[in-house]
Amino acid sequence: MAGHFIIPKKYYQMTFIVLLILTVFTVIISRVDLGLLNTPVAILVASIKAGFVGTYFMGLKWERSNLIFVFGGIAAIILFFLFTFIDLAYRGEISTQVIRPYDYKSPVKIIENYKSKGH
Amino acid sequence: MKNYINEKSGILSWLFTNDHKRIGIMYLFTIFAAFAVGGFAALILRFELLSPDQILLTAKQYNQSFTLHGAIMVFLFIIPSIPATLGNIILPLQLGANDVAFPKLNLASFHIYILGAIFCIASIILGAVDTGWTFYTPYSTTTNTAVLSMVTGVFILGFSSILTGVNFIATIHYLRAPGMTWFRMPLFVWSLYATSIIQVLATPVLAITLVLLMLEKVWGIGIFDPAIGGDPVLFQHFFWFYSHPAVYIMILPAMGVINEIVTTFCRKNIFGYHAIAYSSIAIAIISFLVWGHHMFTSTSEVAATVFSFLTFLVAIPSGIKVFNWIATMYKGSIDFSTPFLYFIGFMVLFVIGGFTGIFLGTLAIDVHLHDTYFVVAHFHYVMFGGTLYAFLAGLHYWWPKMFGKMYSELQAKIAYWLIFIGFNLTFFIQFIMGSKGMPRRYYTYIEEFQIYHQISTVGSWLIGLGFIVMLYYLVASLRSGEKAPNNPWGGLTLEWTLPSPPAYHAFENTPTVTQGPYEYGIEKNG
Amino acid sequence: MDSSTIKKRELPHYFKDEHQEFEACKVGMWAFLAQEILFFSGLFVAYGVYKFFNPEMFLYASSLLDWKLGFINTIFLIISSFTMVMAVFHIQHGERKKTLINLSITFLLATLFLVIKAFEYKSKFDHGYFPGMHFSGEGPFDSLHIFFGLYFTITGLHALHVLIGMGLILWLIYRVYRGNVTKEYFTPVEMVGLYWHLVDVVWIFLFPLLYLL
Numbered sequence: 001m002a003g004h005f006i007i008p009k010k011y012y013q014m015t016f017i018v019l020l021i022l023t024v025f026t027v028i029i030s031r032v033d034l035g036l037l038n039t040p041v042a043i044l045v046a047s048i049k050a051g052f053v054g055t056y057f058m059g060l061k062w063e064r065s066n067l068i069f070v071f072g073g074i075a076a077i078i079l080f081f082l083f084t085f086i087d088l089a090y091r092g093e094i095s096t097q098v099i100r101p102y103d104y105k106s107p108v109k110i111i112e113n114y115k116s117k118g119h
Numbered sequence: 120m121k122n123y124i125n126e127k128s129g130i131l132s133w134l135f136t137n138d139h140k141r142i143g144i145m146y147l148f149t150i151f152a153a154f155a156v157g158g159f160a161a162l163i164l165r166f167e168l169l170s171p172d173q174i175l176l177t178a179k180q181y182n183q184s185f186t187l188h189g190a191i192m193v194f195l196f197i198i199p200s201i202p203a204t205l206g207n208i209i210l211p212l213q214l215g216a217n218d219v220a221f222p223k224l225n226l227a228s229f230h231i232y233i234l235g236a237i238f239c240i241a242s243i244i245l246g247a248v249d250t251g252w253t254f255y256t257p258y259s260t261t262t263n264t265a266v267l268s269m270v271t272g273v274f275i276l277g278f279s280s281i282l283t284g285v286n287f288i289a290t291i292h293y294l295r296a297p298g299m300t301w302f303r304m305p306l307f308v309w310s311l312y313a314t315s316i317i318q319v320l321a322t323p324v325l326a327i328t329l330v331l332l333m334l335e336k337v338w339g340i341g342i343f344d345p346a347i348g349g350d351p352v353l354f355q356h357f358f359w360f361y362s363h364p365a366v367y368i369m370i371l372p373a374m375g376v377i378n379e380i381v382t383t384f385c386r387k388n389i390f391g392y393h394a395i396a397y398s399s400i401a402i403a404i405i406s407f408l409v410w411g412h413h414m415f416t417s418t419s420e421v422a423a424t425v426f427s428f429l430t431f432l433v434a435i436p437s438g439i440k441v442f443n444w445i446a447t448m449y450k451g452s453i454d455f456s457t458p459f460l461y462f463i464g465f466m467v468l469f470v471i472g473g474f475t476g477i478f479l480g481t482l483a484i485d486v487h488l489h490d491t492y493f494v495v496a497h498f499h500y501v502m503f504g505g506t507l508y509a510f511l512a513g514l515h516y517w518w519p520k521m522f523g524k525m526y527s528e529l530q531a532k533i534a535y536w537l538i539f540i541g542f543n544l545t546f547f548i549q550f551i552m553g554s555k556g557m558p559r560r561y562y563t564y565i566e567e568f569q570i571y572h573q574i575s576t577v578g579s580w581l582i583g584l585g586f587i588v589m590l591y592y593l594v595a596s597l598r599s600g601e602k603a604p605n606n607p608w609g610g611l612t613l614e615w616t617l618p619s620p621p622a623y624h625a626f627e628n629t630p631t632v633t634q635g636p637y638e639y640g641i642e643k644n645g
Numbered sequence: 646m647d648s649s650t651i652k653k654r655e656l657p658h659y660f661k662d663e664h665q666e667f668e669a670c671k672v673g674m675w676a677f678l679a680q681e682i683l684f685f686s687g688l689f690v691a692y693g694v695y696k697f698f699n700p701e702m703f704l705y706a707s708s709l710l711d712w713k714l715g716f717i718n719t720i721f722l723i724i725s726s727f728t729m730v731m732a733v734f735h736i737q738h739g740e741r742k743k744t745l746i747n748l749s750i751t752f753l754l755a756t757l758f759l760v761i762k763a764f765e766y767k768s769k770f771d772h773g774y775f776p777g778m779h780f781s782g783e784g785p786f787d788s789l790h791i792f793f794g795l796y797f798t799i800t801g802l803h804a805l806h807v808l809i810g811m812g813l814i815l816w817l818i819y820r821v822y823r824g825n826v827t828k829e830y831f832t833p834v835e836m837v838g839l840y841w842h843l844v845d846v847v848w849i850f851l852f853p854l855l856y857l858l
Binding site: 006007009012015016019020023026027030038039042043045046049050053054057058063065066069070072073074076077080081084085088 | 671676682687689693696697723729731737842846849850852857
């Protein structure tokens with residue numbers, strides 16, 4: 001294709017080296033126990049690596065318009081996680097305080113101390 | 120006169136065509152076949168419900184009937200209906216293009232659809248599924264009916280949908296005629312674009328859900344069955360993450376068709392072009408935020424509250440569109456042909472469906488109405504009264520363009536009224552039944568509900584009759600209908616500049632677009 | 646076989662020029678990749694949910710996986726992504742031989758990836774860690790089968806995508822060799838390249854989540 005922009009080799013080579021370094025870093029950082037931050041840090045490093053692959057190997061640096069597909073996909077994933085975890089995190093919290101405005105005898109019995117196991 | 124239909128003959132020239140118009144026609148026949156099968160299942164199950172005792176189906180067969188009805192109607196009929204038929208044929212023509220971006224992929228989508236349909240239909244013979252079209256676990260992973268066959272079929276159908284979405288996105292981005300900026304595109308195109316976004320982002324989640332379901336059934340992986348450590352509500356999250364946006368895959372193209380109908384038959388420019396275009400995209404985005412409203416009785420209260428609030432948001436763009444359509448009609452010059460009748464029907468029925476959706480989105484009300492006939496009535500009003508009506512409107516509108524023949528207006532109107540009366544008889548009564556507590560998917564019921572069921576069943580017969588009349592006059596139109604002119608309705612979008620039916624290579628010279636799609640001139644004063 | 650004897654490729658009738666075709670194909674492929682991202686997302690959500698419910702079990706189970714093999718596999722895929730992108734680079738310059746070499750190395754690395762995965766699976770099976778109902782592994786947790794169910798499902802589906810990618814690369818090697826894919830029309834290489842990078846990206850996330858956490 002005459003005149004089509006060709007990405008210079010140096011970007012590929014640089015990205016390749018960065019990816020190798022970050023992979024080693026991934027293993028090293030996993031040896032350090034950061035408590036609750038373990039998972040977020042691992043995902044962050046992986047995201048940076050993925051970012052390099054996307055930006056340079058997949059050419060997004062020069063094709064801003066196609067970024068929307070990546071962001072769209074990521075947004076959908078975040079929504080999926082977010083709402084599923086809102087459900088999961090608040091399971092088993094059936095209100096023990098029963099509001100009875102009319103003080104009638106309800107046929108429903110509240111099970112005291114109910115805690116759902118979730119697994 | 121050579122056109123895309125008579126240009127090449129022989130069944131192989133159709134089955135292996137790359138022409139978007141031929142592919143659309145083939146889809147048209149297959150989805151109507153699917154509609155017939157799904158409709159037949161509905162007639163049978165409604166017949167059984169005439170009495171609380173057994174008439175001709177056992178309880179298990181009843182479960183199989185409503186599962187078949189649901190799965191076929193959703194996956195084989197409604198989801199592909201407008202995009203794969205009207206979209207495939209009309210979208211490139213409205214853009215001034217000679218085909219979609221990837222015609223071979225388009226053909227592949229059709230073949231994949233056929234393959235998926237075979238697996239779904241095969242399940243009927245292998246042990247018809249009785250889980251309901253939602254395949255909830257753990258019943259679906261432990262029942263011995265042919266869940267695997269049906270689920271494989273649906274998985275395959277998902278790819279047909281995804282590839283159509285991919286095709287349309289590329290087509291709309293790159294194959295517009297010169298001068299057709301984004302805001303000069305017909306709104307039908309906007310709606311297909313928004314639909315394609317949902318198809319691409321939501322359908323793969325259905326795919327993975329079904330894969331996990333199959334693995335659970337075959338190998339007992341332990342993701343959804345509590346007996347082996349799984350979580351059944353997780354299945355519901357996974358399933359509805361797709362299936363809620365799926366209903367917008369159903370309604371967005373329908374709303375797109377409506378834009379075309381209302382402008383042409385009121386001979387007036389659309390009111391609020393930008394608002395409608397943006398609201399299509401807004402619906403696509405918001406549709407991903409609300410899936411939990413199908414799970415109000417099974418998620419945590421916190422999640423349910425969040426989802427209830429978000430559900431109200433999704434009605435706003437739809438409401439914007441409805442108001443814009445009404446404003447478009449105001450002081451228009453109205454032509455009451457069949458497509459416009461279906462438009463009016465859509466406005467009435469979709470609004471009823473939409474309002475009842477708000478009732479159901481209200482958490483405190485939904486806990487009482489969940490899994491009752493109220494829900495059944497709601498979704499039939501939006502899917503049948505909404506999507507199917509818009510599909511029929513589009514079918515009758517573009518029929519002359521697609522086939523070069525006119526149909527009988529009188530017979531079309533007879534069918535219309537049979538369907539309209541039948542539909543309301545069948546489903547309005549279900550709102551009442553549901554609010555009185557009649558649960559859905561129940562084989563039997565208490566005495567007091569019998570009269571409602573009987574009225575509903577009679578309504579279903581009228582619907583069936585209406586469609587038989589429709590089949591009759593459409594077939595008659597193909598065989599001996601009056602030859603259609605290029606532009607029988609006076610539409611201004613690009614497809615009406617072509618002969619009816621168009622040639623294989625529709626646009627000899629690529630048109631140049633200099634104005635919007637609905638420039639009907641100055642509105643008449645009074 | 647030199648390019649002067651090959652007929653110049655005919656542009657499909659509905660495209661106005663090669664540039665439009667190339668850009669349309671890219672957008673189409675990106676839309677497909679967005680779909681692939683969402684396909685794997687379900688698996689990540691399932692993983693996240695069960696890790697949330699069983700944090701200690703997951704910690705124990707991931708120690709049963711050999712992180713060194715996972716590390717080697719990650720390196721293999723990263724190198725293969727590099728050779729894939731170099732294949733695109735070379736075909737853009739019309740350097741057919743170098744393109745074929747890079748595509749072949751990519752294919753080879755993918756094969757090595759699958760070989761190592763096969764060894765990993767075998768060693769799991771030897772301990773009785775089968776997916777689902779055939780699970781017979783012993784351990785301090787009775788929900789261990791959930792981790793392995795997810796492990797086999799996720800890595801299995803990923804491996805399937807690697808296999809599909811390998812098929813596509815073979816097809817590319819054939820077409821480049823025959824001269825159907827050239828400096829003028831290298832769209833297929835670009836498209837397969839995009840797909841291959843996505844397969845790499847999915848593994849980049851899988852490696853730490855399954856092996857290291």
